[in-house]
Amino acid sequence: MQRLLQVCVRVLLGVACLVGFCRAQDFQVPAAVSAGDEADISTAGSGKATFHLIGPGVSRKSELNLGESIHLQAQDTRTAGDYLAIVCSSTCRSGGFYVSAAKPATLTFLVHPSRVPVAQSDAVSGVALPFDQFHNLVLRPLTVNFQLTAGNVSLSSRPVLTQNGAAWFRALSGKSAGLLQVTAAVDDLSARRAVQQVASDPCNLRITGQRTKVGITVQTEPVRDCAGNPVPDGTIVTFTATSTNGKSSVDAPIKRGIAQAQMLASGATSISAASGVVMGNEVRVGAQQ
């Protein structure tokens, strides 16, 4: 609402100036102002006048003597954007200037996803947005250094120039499960995020079965993905046993690297395993003696 009001006032004053109501007094607005910096607007002429300052975060009015300079306090220029200065005595005159963001003070860094399977192309992405101490997005081009580290090994490092205040990257995930540290740095500023690299789908799911007094104990060999990473504990392996008694199935979680289940089957039984959409081998266990 405040912004809308400012726009309306600026439009009205601008139109008024254009149609000739603004005349006479000369004044000089600063060429460039950094957010939070103090600045002066010099005026020429004599007599009393009224000064208006309209900006994204400020709208103020003060009296002045023409010929003196108008001092803009630091709090007047905290918000980056277009400002309009208007001096009115018998007539009005206006001048615009731009307040740019100050030097970066914080770096907002978003990384997606928080978990990623290993060896996936373009799986990790991140975007960094530098802000100054007044929370203005720094729009001038800055170099952001993105660095991906797994353990103590640097996987990649690349400098990226910000465009319209944002710098981003995409990267493939590493080959080893574990924590992937992603760092974005601008000058002495840095932000760090962690991505959990997890094992991919099981690969070469192999099972063994052994008849016991109460049935068949079936278990997997250590379950790993195609890169050799152990599949996380808790991952479900579905064992399916088929015999003359019918079909039996158990959804067993991997614990300490292997999944194990007890099947009730007395006759000759064939047992297979699957995890998600990945199939394993099939074993046959003879009938109970």
Added chain:
Amino acid sequence: MKFAIPITLVVLTVLLMVAGLVWTGHAGGTVGIAAGSAMYGLTPKADTPEHALANLLADAQRRNWDRAYADVSKTSDVDESSFIQDWIGSNGGLRSFSSLEGFDSRPMHITNDEAQMRVRLHWTTPVGPIEDVRDFHLIKEGDAWKTVWPKVQVPSVPAQVVPVTYLRWDLVTGGAADEWGSKNVDAPHVRIISMNAVDSAEGAVVMGEVVNEDTIPAFVNVNATLVDGAGNAIDQENSFDKIAHILLPKQVTPYRIDFPTISLKSVKSVHMDVKATLVPASADPVIGVMNQKVESDAQGKNVLHGDLLNESGQTVNIPHVVASFYDNNGKVVWVADGYVDRALLPQSSEPFAVEIPRSLAGKVQNFHVVVNQYSLGRS
């Protein structure tokens, strides 16, 4: 004259009360209405098998256990406490939270001394109405019919220590003061791997399977929206309890979404939406589904039956079975579910059965069963 109407009403009321007392126990065949005597303590003499069984069931319905047990034949291999436990359940099973709403019975075979009766028991339960079909054998003892109560098979779990490698996911949420984007944890990644929409007797049914592709547990719900030819939504429903909501990593569950009274003829497309939320979960207990077979039951219905085997050391109070059925192309043609009314004790098994529609029974070539488990006092 002025007393004629009141007198008529009183006489009529008395006649109706007498009629009610005389013609009790004839509720058999009326679904949802309890048979038995109309007034407490006025059970008629069991001079027929129907009366005998109706008396027993009516007393059991009122939880008048002494009277109900008095209708049980002395040849039964069951004591009163086991008989009661058979009705009221134990160990926090579904039966413990159920009540007998009604029953209807019909004779299968009757001679002078023996009778075989089939009874449909209508239970009200926290998971909805459940119908239980049981066959009873009755014999004539003296001048009264008595029900031979089948031996109650209560699993006997020996004292033991079941070693369990504790595996559980807990969830820690960040505080409000955390920097934006610094501690976000993505929702689990789940995927619908199959979907099939069919018309059934009750309306349109959308079903299929969902897999948790992530390495963390997920709470899953599947929503479907039926859209007509003009692009307008006809109806939106979700899978409700016809799904295993908590999916561990790489676990697959069937789902079924019912659209009662809607025909697929009016549907142009179906929009599917699967929602997954990160939840704390435990990898235990592990429940095996043993001896699964599709067969015809005593009523001629096609059912998938088997035994649930609790391979862990925890009691599962209410086991819930969800089964998907595939045709010879591996396409899901039906999803059915069923609750087991007895608790699944550690290292013990309980039978289950789910029905397959007659029209689909010939198509079913394979099936996959998952087990939901609800345990009291645990999430």
